[in-house]
Amino acid sequence: MAEVRVPELGESIVEGTISKWFKNEGETVAAGDAVCELETDKVNLEVISETAGVLRGVTKAVGDTVSVGEVIATIEAGTGAESSAAPAASQGASTPASTPAALAAPTPAAAAPVAPAAMATPVAAAPLRETLNASPSLRKMAREQGQVGISAAPATPVAAPQALPVKPSAPAAAPAATAQVGVREERVRMSRRRQTIAKRLVEAQHTAAMLTTFNEVDMTAILDIRKRRKDAFKDKYGVGLGFMSFFTKAVVGALKAFPRLNAEIQGDDMILKQHYDIGVAVSTDEGLVVPVVRDADSMTFAAIESEIASLAKRAREGKLTLTELSGGTFTITNGGTFGSLMSTPILNAPQVGILGMHKIQERPMAVNGEVQIRPMMYIALSYDHRIVDGSEAVRFLVMVKELVENPESLLLEG
Structure with missing residues (x-):
């Protein structure tokens, strides 16, 4: 036997x-x-x-x-x-x-x-x-x-x-x-993964001093680039040009400027990370998982889009490895894919920062003294106030906004 x-x-x-x-x-x-x-x-x-x-x-x-x-x-x-x-x-x-x-x-x-x-x-x-x-x-x-x-x-x-x-x-x-x-009514036992998600989300709220700051982004420039370049980009790289590559690059640029948002707390110490492994939240039938894009700072737009597409596909097929789900330094979640206009994302412990993207909606905006209809997106940053000051969080989010609204700067800062 x-x-x-x-x-x-x-x-x-x-x-x-x-x-x-x-x-x-x-x-x-x-x-x-x-x-x-x-x-x-x-x-x-x-x-x-x-x-x-x-x-x-x-x-x-x-x-x-x-x-x-x-x-x-x-x-x-x-x-x-x-x-x-x-x-x-x-x-x-x-x-x-x-x-x-x-x-x-x-x-x-x-x-x-x-x-x-x-x-x-x-x-x-x-x-x-x-x-x-x-x-x-x-x-x-x-x-x-x-x-x-x-x-x-x-x-x-x-x-x-x-x-x-x-x-x-x-x-x-x-x-x-x-x-x-x-x-x-129907009684359904939670899966092991759902139980773990529930436990960790509650722990994050009870452990971290979590606050959220909000801003809004004018998506005109990115939408214009995607409209002009999406076909050529797809033909050359075999993957679509989405929003995630722009926001990933913007987040990396802001993390370099505000390193305490790319850290974690261990006892009385802050561990400041010098690498940029960005978690991307993916919704599956069994709950939310966060695979990690490694060394995003050294990747091209096409490489980021390809990696995210690959990770998302394997996540929905249940084929992700433990390595692909561990070690992230910061997380991005996009509730806009489901129509969310605004939300408060919860920290993915032990990380101390998470960026929430939302639905793009046309709104009247004052531009150079004139009212124009612009495609706007609310963005939210939840952060751990134990090591991240409010002014840092606000300036981090403002920098993300500025980088996204001026995509050319992503080539320098991201």
């Missing part, structure tokens, strides 16, 4: 949650096959079998928490052909191979009208074999019921269907009650 253990999950991550089993107990596994998937605080990882054989001794079900190094299954040497070829009847109801066959008989338990309502969960919709292999406790219960079903099967095939019309009013009332409860 070879043990299947939870692998190292990354720096500071000591446990995970089983989110999916790719192999059922009793199935053949080849060396290099993924047997299950683990959800951690940051990414999902596959547990790989190092040996070939048959999956046995599964001890954890979907949703269970496991620790690094913990044994969650074993691999029995062999191909699994012998066990699958053996007749189910000769092995008895206690073996995994005979359990599905035994439960296939129309026993009273299988025909009971309340079974669908009682098991109205995602697991219940799966095939019986997958359901049994998802939980050791369910497998044990199913084996015990399977023994009863085999011995009672000859006497009950006809009786089970006849038991349905005994109380016609009860089955009719049950679905209605279930539907009413389902429509009015």
Whole structure:
């Protein structure tokens, strides 16, 4: 027997949650096959079998928490052909191979009208074999019921269907009650990642002395550049010219001028970073993740756009690595993609600054004594007042505004 253990999950991550089993107990596994998937605080990882054989001794079900190094299954040497070829009847109801066959008989338990309502969960919709292999406790219960079903099967095939019309009013009332409860409220357990996000956001608010300052940016110049250059840019670099490259360059320029916004607090010390690794918030089905654009100060506009596009794609596919999610020095988040006009971003600890972008909206503005309609964007800077003074934060945001409104200066300052 070879043990299947939870692998190292990354720096500071000591446990995970089983989110999916790719192999059922009793199935053949080849060396290099993924047997299950683990959800951690940051990414999902596959547990790989190092040996070939048959999956046995599964001890954890979907949703269970496991620790690094913990044994969650074993691999029995062999191909699994012998066990699958053996007749189910000769092995008895206690073996995994005979359990599905035994439960296939129309026993009273299988025909009971309340079974669908009682098991109205995602697991219940799966095939019986997958359901049994998802939980050791369910497998044990199913084996015990399977023994009863085999011995009672000859006497009950006809009786089970006849038991349905005994109380016609009860089955009719049950679905209605279930539907009413389902429509009015639903209890859904938060994923491990969502729990971690919630915990860290609350910690950031309780730990940092967080304040937010606001300003607005005239986006006329950037929109003009994008209109004139977007086709040529796309043809040359294979990626669109978006707003993020301009704001990333502007943020880097402002961080160089105000270094305490590119820092973190460790005890009584400030760690001032001399590198500019900009986190870019990406929304996924499982919550917000912040992959990092490394050394953004040395990257071209095209390189920044390509890297952000690549990181965002992998984030939504759940393929980001732990390295890509760690070590950022400052974060940019764009609520404008969802239509937000103004918001207060929360710090991504241990960082002490985060810039919030918002929706571009045309508004009447006074320009050189005249009222003109301009495409305007509100921007927000949340900062940790423990090491960043209010005047620093205001001047930082003003510099971002000035650099964005004068894109040519980004070539010098960014």
